[in-house]
Amino acid sequence: MTDLPPLGLYVHWPYCARICPYCDFNVALDRRPGESAALAQAIRDDLRAQAALIGPRKLVSIFFGGGTPSLMDPAWIGAIIEDAKAIWPFEENLEITLETNPTDAESGLFRAFFDSGVIRLSLGIQALDDPSLVFLGRNHGADEARRAAGMAGLIFPRLSLDLIYARPGQTERGWTEELKAALDLGAEHISPYQLTIEAGTPFDLAVRRGAFAPADPDLAANLYETTQTVLGGAGLSAYEVSNHALGPAARSRHNLVYWRGEDYLGVGPGAHGRLTTAEGRIATETARAIPAYIARVRDIGIGLEVSQRLNPIEAAEERLLLGLRVDEGVPLIDLTALTLERLEDLRSGGFVELRDGRIIATAVGRPVLDRVIAELIV
Numbered sequence: 001m002t003d004l005p006p007l008g009l010y011v012h013w014p015y016c017a018r019i020c021p022y023c024d025f026n027v028a029l030d031r032r033p034g035e036s037a038a039l040a041q042a043i044r045d046d047l048r049a050q051a052a053l054i055g056p057r058k059l060v061s062i063f064f065g066g067g068t069p070s071l072m073d074p075a076w077i078g079a080i081i082e083d084a085k086a087i088w089p090f091e092e093n094l095e096i097t098l099e100t101n102p103t104d105a106e107s108g109l110f111r112a113f114f115d116s117g118v119i120r121l122s123l124g125i126q127a128l129d130d131p132s133l134v135f136l137g138r139n140h141g142a143d144e145a146r147r148a149a150g151m152a153g154l155i156f157p158r159l160s161l162d163l164i165y166a167r168p169g170q171t172e173r174g175w176t177e178e179l180k181a182a183l184d185l186g187a188e189h190i191s192p193y194q195l196t197i198e199a200g201t202p203f204d205l206a207v208r209r210g211a212f213a214p215a216d217p218d219l220a221a222n223l224y225e226t227t228q229t230v231l232g233g234a235g236l237s238a239y240e241v242s243n244h245a246l247g248p249a250a251r252s253r254h255n256l257v258y259w260r261g262e263d264y265l266g267v268g269p270g271a272h273g274r275l276t277t278a279e280g281r282i283a284t285e286t287a288r289a290i291p292a293y294i295a296r297v298r299d300i301g302i303g304l305e306v307s308q309r310l311n312p313i314e315a316a317e318e319r320l321l322l323g324l325r326v327d328e329g330v331p332l333i334d335l336t337a338l339t340l341e342r343l344e345d346l347r348s349g350g351f352v353e354l355r356d357g358r359i360i361a362t363a364v365g366r367p368v369l370d371r372v373i374a375e376l377i378v
Contacts, residue, residue, distance in 0.1 A: 050304065064080075078115075123152055167195055281314075282310070
């Protein structure tokens with residue numbers, strides 16, 4: 001079993017109680033009676049169908065994302081987990097993560113989620129002051145977030161917190177205090193993400209009409225450096241550009257599947273997957289619309305709508321794009337399809353380093369990683 005290639009399973013639950021104005025994920029309100037139960041069954045059926053298409057794997061992680069998967073019936077979560085465990089051999093310390101919002105209603109189900117098999121909770125607190133939460137369109141308050149984090153810490157062996165920075169009016173001092181307050185909540189993992197304005201979102205429209213302006217780039221850079229200083233000083237190292245963990249054991253195994261270029265299977269509406277086969281690296285995607293996904297699984301037997309082989313350059317570019325985000329970098333052997341003409345220039349400029357056969361982004365290169373990657377694949 002130890003020789004089997006690792007596999008992550010991503011389960012996409014698209015429903016939300018409220019659509020956040022910054023979100024461009026595949027999400028929806030649950031407005032059709034009976035649809036969510038039908039979707040849960042379709043996900044189980046699709047899981048078995050997709051698993052039949054791939055060779056033996058060792059399951060290392062299950063991630064329930066969305067959307068808001070904590071709106072699922074805990075029994076559905078447990079059934080999907082048991083299905084996956086019945087299909088594949090799995091690691092003894094199999095990481096099973098559930099994303100949730102810190103509303104009182106959802107935190108009331110934490111024990112049921114744990115009993116269903118979830119061991120790691122990813123809590124989207126996003127901010128710790130009420131005006132910011134209102135701006136972000138969240139349906140919880142700061143006190144709810146603190147209560148939820150405290151309760152989660154008592155129930156789950158592993159806890160991660162999501163935060164959003166570079167919000168309008170935010171200062172370095174204010175962000176420092178907010179990070180310290182988040183640290184006081186006791187999570188082993190904190191993911192601070194810079195607010196980005198995605199095309200077509202309500203925030204995009206608001207910016208276009210002048211309702212607010214994105215953070216000044218220099219301020220955003222300073223807030224990023226503040227994040228490194230505060231969290232790093234507390235022992236949460238930045239093992240990835242936007243993810244800090246209290247030691248290697250606290251790192252997200254599922255996200256490392258993505259960043260290391262390992263295989264993952266995606267089920268649920270619009271879920272993506274990457275699988276290594278005899279034909280090469282395969283990119284998969286399921287039907288995006290919820291009714292279409294349910295119907296496809298029912299009528300065809302599988303939710304996959306796209307299954308496309310990546311050519312060697314596409315596969316190498318994706319490997320570089322994701323792998324440079326982590327502190328371990330990317331093995332050069334995975335990038336042989338690329339010329340990397342600017343590699344030496346970037347190395348001499350201090351943006352990347354070569355170590356043990358790997359290319360690694362430095363502390364100077366990480367804040368401008370998009371530019372570094374663009375230079376490498378030009």
